Amino acid sequence: MRTADWFRRQRWWLLRVIALPFQLLLFALVAFLLVRLIPGDPVLTVTGNQATDEQYARIQEQMGLSGSLSDQLVAYFAQLLRFDLGTSLLTQRPLLEEFGQRLPATLELATMALVVSLLLVGVAAYFAVIRPVPVLSAAIRGYARAAGAIPDFAVGVLGIFLFYATLHLSPAPLGRLSPLLSTAPTVTGLPFVDTLLAGDPARTTDMLWHLALPVGVLVIAHSAVVLKLLVGQLDDELQKPSTLFRVSTGASHATVALSVFRRSLPAAVTMAGTMFGYLVGGAVIVEALFAFGGMGQYLTEALAGADLTAMQGFLVAIAAVSLVVFLVVDIVTMLLDPRRRPGAQTEA
Template sequence: MEILRRQRWWLGRIVALPFQLLVFAAVSFLLVQSIPGDPVAVLTGGQATEENRAAIEKELGLDGSLLHQLLHYLGNAIQFDLGNSIISGQSVADEFGERLPATVELALMGVLLSIVVAVAFAYLAVMRPKSPLAYLVRGFARIAGGLPEFAVAVAAVFVFYATLHWAPAPLGRLSGDIAEVPKVTGMPFLDTVLTLRFDATWSMLGHLVLPVGVLVICQSGVLIKMMLAGLEEAVDSAPTRFRIATGASAATVRASLFRRALPPAVTTCGTLFGYTLGGAVIMESIFGFAGIGGYLADAVSSGDIPAMQGFLVIVAAVSLLVFLVVDLVNMTLDPRRRPGVRAEG
């Protein structure tokens, strides 16, 4: 029992995850059900007889009361069954399984590069507060969070593709003369490396520069703000002055600075991933990438209720997993954040 008590800071969050996901699934179901439209009419073109209509509603799980439909949907969701798409007839879970890794990969690229940019520039700005770079970094952090991805992406395509001809055509991840890469993980760029298709790797890098750059420009500002605030506070803290006074090495002082500055930034990374995932869906539409962006657009335009519900549930599941990782990393960096644990700073 003592071991469980000491480990409850992470066990409790893992145990709570399925219940949180069920709540999200219920909310997603009710939200999509409130959208006007008749999925049976979409599927049949409005030509179904009463008997056919009843049979189709039963097959889609749309018969009975709203409570009955909700319980039926949650029961299937527990078994990882999100239903079949009204338009394609394929399993929604399978279709998202094919498309989601590519979108997640694009979002992860944006988040990881945003973290690198934020940590590097915030550190330089704090260490050299009077330098021109520091003023540029602080100015960028103030305006970057208000830049919409779609506007920056369209401007980037106009400038770097249509005007300067520096970027490839926004028609997918690969140039037309590059053969398709065998699927291993479902993450296109990673698959080019795993299959040793380095011609595709270089082609894909060229196509990823603009969309990933747009995500970094639009999302890194908030993270830079958090890092600036955290580093400035850590630099002036008593523990930092003590380490400097006792002759600690520069590497030790830097490690102490980042350990104290990172927890708020790590928390921000969880929220940032959610925003970047939404931005990645927009990037896929603008740059012609395969992923969940086009699938969602088709589902909304056709009134495909199971596909829309599946999208919300899967995005919620990914987001909850990210927030779980963020919590665990935060509590590892700073034990004082663990429930029931007290530690000295």
């Protein structure tokens, strides 16, 4: 009974953890089918239609395309259960090794953009709703209404043209460091964290300088989604009886503001988790624009070389990252608002 009672109380997060591998397998199935819907013969694309029958069969097997569709699917899932994403056709290296070197840099860029976005969104929402300044509030709300309408690529190209080519305020979009500086020794796989750990102020400052515009591009392109939701939630919470009661009792401005923000956060946190998925996709594009390497360059090369295995592995890896993020977001949201937990009303 004690075990059953413990599970009943903890099921709000345990069930989500248990469901995670099954959700990943479902996404892997979708990736498997999507890649095979690509028109044309990928083997002929890779070989330039110049392969012998023996070469064709060997490459077809390496790409996981030999046998019937059901045979391919069984082999693919057996491979995934061994934590094997396959081998890149272009580099002849295991994809786990490739992603282990490149994906952390992409996730770091997306995480930096997320942190900056959330800080700016919180400040902007405060001045738009809690303590509005007429012109500033109108500008913030106007930007929030543009949610989802600002593409990463367009903002990136405009940023490079304006801040690098025209104003000369940004370094050349040729990597995370100036050409004369060497990269820091790899410790965590996260370029900026490794640079900090190396303890070289000049190299750290240079990387921050190179990261400023790419992070700014991602922030401008994606922050409006969370800002729009948070502003709307704050507007609603300000009109609720609980807020009006606090104001009528003479509660301080800070107390009212904290109360309103606390009750508005769960929906904003959920949207922030969704935004992280968008930021990862945007980071891939931005990395290609600013020559950062990472998954952006790798995916570009895989698409150009019709590396079916790499594209399939990329989709699964990004799905795994997104599912973990959504799991964390779910748990944080239910910690902020216990009423969102399954069975919370019954237990109350």
